[in-house]
Each structure stands twice: as structure tokens, then as C-alpha cells.
Amino acid sequence: MDMNGYSGTPGSARVLIVDDEEVIRRLLYETLSPEYALASTETAEQAYDFIEEHNADVVLVDKNLPGLTGLDLLKQVKSRSPDVEVIVITGYASLESALDALRLGAYDYLLKPFDDISIVSEKVRRAIEKRELAKERNGLLEQLMVSNKELRSTQDFMRRSYLETLTSMITALEARDAYTRGHSDRVAEFSVAIGKELNLGPDRMERLRDGARLHDLGKIGVREDILNKVGRLSPEEFEHIKQHPIIGAEIIGKMENYRQLLPMIRNHHERWDGKGYPDGLAGEQIPLEARIVSVADCYDAMTSKRPYRDPLLLDSAMNILKEASGSQLDPTVVGAFFMAVQKSIVTSPLKN
Numbered sequence: 001m002d003m004n005g006y007s008g009t010p011g012s013a014r015v016l017i018v019d020d021e022e023v024i025r026r027l028l029y030e031t032l033s034p035e036y037a038l039a040s041t042e043t044a045e046q047a048y049d050f051i052e053e054h055n056a057d058v059v060l061v062d063k064n065l066p067g068l069t070g071l072d073l074l075k076q077v078k079s080r081s082p083d084v085e086v087i088v089i090t091g092y093a094s095l096e097s098a099l100d101a102l103r104l105g106a107y108d109y110l111l112k113p114f115d116d117i118s119i120v121s122e123k124v125r126r127a128i129e130k131r132e133l134a135k136e137r138n139g140l141l142e143q144l145m146v147s148n149k150e151l152r153s154t155q156d157f158m159r160r161s162y163l164e165t166l167t168s169m170i171t172a173l174e175a176r177d178a179y180t181r182g183h184s185d186r187v188a189e190f191s192v193a194i195g196k197e198l199n200l201g202p203d204r205m206e207r208l209r210d211g212a213r214l215h216d217l218g219k220i221g222v223r224e225d226i227l228n229k230v231g232r233l234s235p236e237e238f239e240h241i242k243q244h245p246i247i248g249a250e251i252i253g254k255m256e257n258y259r260q261l262l263p264m265i266r267n268h269h270e271r272w273d274g275k276g277y278p279d280g281l282a283g284e285q286i287p288l289e290a291r292i293v294s295v296a297d298c299y300d301a302m303t304s305k306r307p308y309r310d311p312l313l314l315d316s317a318m319n320i321l322k323e324a325s326g327s328q329l330d331p332t333v334v335g336a337f338f339m340a341v342q343k344s345i346v347t348s349p350l351k352n
């Protein structure tokens with residue numbers, strides 16, 4: 001034995017022979033020594049200690065040993081180091097116990113006496129191949145997990161940067177018009193206040209904030225003269241402006257990661273009574289997040305200054321929301337908004 005507990009070429013596969021009969025140990029040693037690093041013990045107890053200290057790739061163990069049996073050792077090895085392959089040596093008389101060994105996780109069994117000793121080398125070789133393949137597979141799996149993790153953080157980074165890009169597009173869009181400046185941020189703020197009242201989970205709240213902020217993204221595709229028109233829109237102009245949820249959904253729909261924001265962008269102009277656009281959805285057909293953004297959007301539109309009118313005061317705006325509840329707006333969501341207002345989560349209806 002060398003310092004590693006095994007004798008033979010360092011770096012070759014390690015085979016531990018466990019048999020109480022010296023003749024067998026010697027026979028196996030001679031058969032396997034050209035190819036493997038070898039060690040042997042007489043008992044299962046010694047083998048167990050040896051494996052603890054020096055490890056093994058394959059264990060060849062006689063089923064019948066004094067003290068703990070080969071099957072006891074097999075069980076211990078498989079529970080502590082499942083990667084170690086065990087081949088159980090058993091007499092012809094006990095084929096049944098060979099099957100027991102396989103059921104307990106042995107890689108294979110050998111029948112004693114050995115009629116053809118080359119079978120021993122063959123089985124050990126296959127056990128080692130299996131172990132090598134398992135090692136390789138585990139290595140690949142580990143690599144895959146690392147790459148996956150890297151990919152996820154890259155995706156996360158991309159997702160955030162894209163979101164920031166879209167948000168700055170919104171800011172730029174709103175900056176063109178003094179009257180809508182900050183609108184999207186306020187709608188996000190009100191939506192979150194409503195979401196809290198409705199006990200939405202943290203992931204959903206995050207999506208609600210992002211979606212609410214981007215709800216009017218499609219206005220990027222609306223002609224500026226129509227967007228900023230003071231006074232009544234012609235039917236054609238109104239039809240043009242009604243395209244913005246569809247345009248927004250097209251922009252956001254290109255990013256796989258933003259699919260969950262789609263409803264807020266596409267459906268924030270649906271009405272509870274089904275008379276909204278673009279899909280004419282009604283009641284709970286309208287995704288909840290979109291119903292929340294609708295209420296927040298209406299409230300902010302009413303309490304913001306417009307070129308043609310002053311902002312409404314809180315009470316008037318709340319009265320209008322109450323009237324729209326059940327026709328234009330989801331009553332539950334309006335109720336949640338009232339709760340938020342009562343708790344002063346939403347304050348200061350007066351904005352420039």
C-alpha cells in the first residue's frame with residue numbers, strides 16, 4: 001500500500017477488495033493489478049473505515065464475511081457515498097442473495113468460484129465506466145447550472161435596462177406636454193396603493209408598478225398634434241388616439257419578459273360594462289391589474305390641470321369615481337381606492 005492506501009499506478013481507478021479468504025484476495029489482486037490501483041481488507045468494518053479515509057471507485061465485496069456482511073457494507077456505502085460502485089461476490093448456492101444485492105444498489109454481482117476470471121475484469125471495467133460517465137454527467141450538470149445562473153442574471157439586467165429605456169421614453173413623451181408631466185408616475189403610485197388594499201403579492205405589486213408606469217407607452221405612436229390638441233377631437237382623431245393601447249402592447253409584446261405587463265397596457269381603457277376599447281372586455285374578463293390602472297388613470301386625469309379646465313378637488317373627483325363605479329369602473333377596485341384615500345395613502349389631489 002502506498003500513502004493513499006492503494007498500491008498501483010497513482011491516478012488509475014481505485015478498487016477495494018473485501019474478502020476474508022486470502023486466496024481470493026490474492027487472485028483478484030493478480031487479475032486487477034495491471035490496470036487499477038488496489039487495496040484490500042478482510043472485514044466489512046475495516047473496509048468501511050478504509051473508504052472513509054481513502055475513498056474508492058469500485059468495491060468488490062464478498063457477501064459472506066465474519067461480522068458485518070457484504071450486504072451491510074453495500075448498504076452503508078450506498079447511503080454514505082452513492083457514487084461508489086459495489087460489486088458483490090457470492091457463492092453459486094445463493095443466487096437469491098445476488099439479486100438482493102442488486103436491489104440494494106449493487107452495480108453487479110460475481111459468482112464464486114470464478115470459472116472465467118476475465119469476467120471479473122470485465123465487470124470492474126464496466127463499473128468504472130459507469131462511474132466515469134456519472135462524473136462527466138455531474139460535471140456537465142454543474143456547468144449547466146452555472147451558465148443558467150449567469151444567463152438569468154444577464155436576463156434580469158437586460159430586463160431592467162429595457163424597462164429603464166421604456167420609462168425614459170415615457171418621461172420624454174410626457175415632457176412634451178406640461179399637462180401630462182408626471183402622469184405615469186402618479187398612476188403607478190395610485191395603482192400600488194390600490195394593489196396594497198387588494199393584498200396583491202410582492203411579485204404582482206412589482207409588475208403592477210411597472211405596468212402602470214408604462215400604461216400609455218403606445219402614445220409614442222400617436223401624432224403629436226392630436227395628442228396635444230386643445231378642444232374636442234374629431235371622430236377620426238379619437239379613433240387614432242384609441243390605437244395607443246394596441247401600439248403599446250405591440251412594443252411591449254416583443255419582449256418575452258414583459259408579457260405579464262401586457263394586460264395593463266392593452267386593456268387599461270376597457271370598461272366594466274364592456275363598452276371600452278380595444279377588446280370590449282367586460283367585468284372580470286378584464287385583467288385585475290388593468291382595472292386597477294383604469295381607476296388610477298381616471299383619478300389622475302381628473303385631478304390634473306388641463307388646458308381647458310382646472311383640476312377637480314378630491315371630493316368632486318371621488319364623487320365622479322363613485323358614479324362611474326359599476327359602469328365604467330370595477331366597484332371593488334374603486335372601493336379599494338376609497339380605502340387607500342381614507343388611510344391618506346393617496347393625498348394631495350391638486351397638481352400642476
Ligand SMILES: [Fe+2]
Pocket residue numbers: 215216244268269
Ligand atoms: Fe391610456
